[in-house]
Amino acid sequence: MSYIEVAPNVDLFYQDWGTGSPVVFIHGWPLNHEMWEYQLTELPRQGLRCIAYDRRGFGKSSKPWEPYDYDTLAADLKAVLEALDLRDVTLVGFSMGGGEVVRYLSRYGSDRVAKAVLLGAVTPFLLKTPDHPDGVDQSVFDGMLEKLRDDRPAFLESFGLQFFGVSMLKQPVSQALLDWTQMLALQGSPKATLDCVHSFSATDFRADMARVQVPTLIIHGDKDQIVPIEVTGAVAANMIPGARYVVYEGAPHGFWYTDREKLNRDLLAFVQQPAPAGAGM
Secondary structure: OOOOEEOOEEEEEEEEEOOOOOEEEOOOOOHHHHHHHHHHHHHHOOOOOEEEEOOOOOOOOOOOOOOOOOOHHHHHHHHHHHHHOOOOOEEEEEEEHHHHHHHHHHHHHOOOOEEEEEEEOOOOOEEEOOOOOOOOOOHHHHHHHHHHHHHHHHHHHHHHHHHHOOOOOOOOHHHHHHHHHHHHHHOOOOHHHHHHHHHHHHHOOHHHHHOOOOOOEEEEOOOOOOOOOOOOOOHHHHHHOOOHHHEOOOOOOOHHHHHHHHHHHHHHHHHHHOOOOOOOO
């Protein structure tokens, strides 16, 4: 198996498939790199080199007690890019993973990065505060933490239904798919699962957004019950210079699966499109 040491006693597991333009996939909470199965098995066939890794605390990566703040997670991403000596890379961050993309570009610049993709991302800021009245109330995240501490498997089961927009009248995914994603989530460290709720809910990326100076594609489902489009995707599109904003009509948070064919086409077209002159400086 393939690992990269990103800090003392912290190794990240990664998958590296295909050849061509490199694309690094950063998974969402509370899953791991295996969520990208339907991208990793298709895009390398289209001439892309696809790398996906497990965030610290999740999947096959090391599970330290701490830390799980975004500065640390962005530094882990930096270590991955440097260890594999990736250049002209496209960073693809889903949900929580979008925060890593933005924080990385804000802190470390775009020397190695050609493009960025934010999918259902938590950026620029989720939490409701006095200067961010449209955000999500703290009580929502407190409730998540309480349920995770009380019965993590039960919470993750119900979270999966919201994740994919499952209801009595709508079954966009199979029970087997729900069971699989819950299995991926349960591989995560309980401590990391809890700490990352604090990170993705309370981290304010508003000051980071203007520092994203590479061509950026933002995709969000307009039926997202997990990361509200009104305070994330729509706002991020106005904060990142020149960003392209695409709304998947009727799509839930888990559109990386429910709309996988459309997403794969959009990713392929975006990665293969020549960058404008001067981009990435």
